[in-house]
Amino acid sequence: MSLKKSDLWIGDRLEDRKTGKIGTLVGLGSENNVQIDFMGTIMLVDLSLLKMAADVSETSKLDLIKDITSLKSNHKIINDFKSEVDLHIEKLRPDLAHANVDRIRDVQVAACKKFIEEAIQHKLGIVKIIHGKGRGVLKNEVLHLVKLSDHYHFHTSANDGGAIEVWFKY
Numbered sequence: 001m002s003l004k005k006s007d008l009w010i011g012d013r014l015e016d017r018k019t020g021k022i023g024t025l026v027g028l029g030s031e032n033n034v035q036i037d038f039m040g041t042i043m044l045v046d047l048s049l050l051k052m053a054a055d056v057s058e059t060s061k062l063d064l065i066k067d068i069t070s071l072k073s074n075h076k077i078i079n080d081f082k083s084e085v086d087l088h089i090e091k092l093r094p095d096l097a098h099a100n101v102d103r104i105r106d107v108q109v110a111a112c113k114k115f116i117e118e119a120i121q122h123k124l125g126i127v128k129i130i131h132g133k134g135r136g137v138l139k140n141e142v143l144h145l146v147k148l149s150d151h152y153h154f155h156t157s158a159n160d161g162g163a164i165e166v167w168f169k170y
Contacts, residue, residue, distance in 0.1 A: 010125030013053035022053040027123040084128035085115040130163040
């Protein structure tokens with residue numbers, strides 16, 4: 001049975017017919033293409049090459065990681081754009097680990113703005129923004145930024161409160 005875009009929901013788990021690997025639907029592409037997140041790599045895939053995935057427990061993350069190379073050779077990668085960003089300064093700019101807290105927050109907010117803009121440009125449906133647990137200052141900044149977007153739909157807490165998952169609508 002062939003899949004139709006109108007039958008799919010953001011977050012659906014889809015299986016690549018060629019490799020058997022499972023990814024998550026994160027957005028719609030042009031014509032008969034959809035955007036699938038295979039272990040953090042967003043790929044543009046023709047619907048005819050996909051089917052609904054069976055139970056998640058059937059595929060291990062280790063198998064997905066081992067075969068990501070074969071997926072990359074079979075599908076167009078959308079600028080290798082990741083569907084999550086970690087705003088910890090050690091990940092963004094290790095050279096600023098001991099900088100002034102205001103300087104660090106400025107860098108984190110700028111990185112978050114850029115990530116949101118690129119996610120919307122790529123029409124991703126779901127993204128994760130890791131802000132850390134702390135006192136909630138950066139989390140509040142992140143929530144403010146995502147809610148400014150016309151594409152913001154809703155968000156949920158993730159990573160035991162250290163991140164948010166944001167859903168966009170187009």
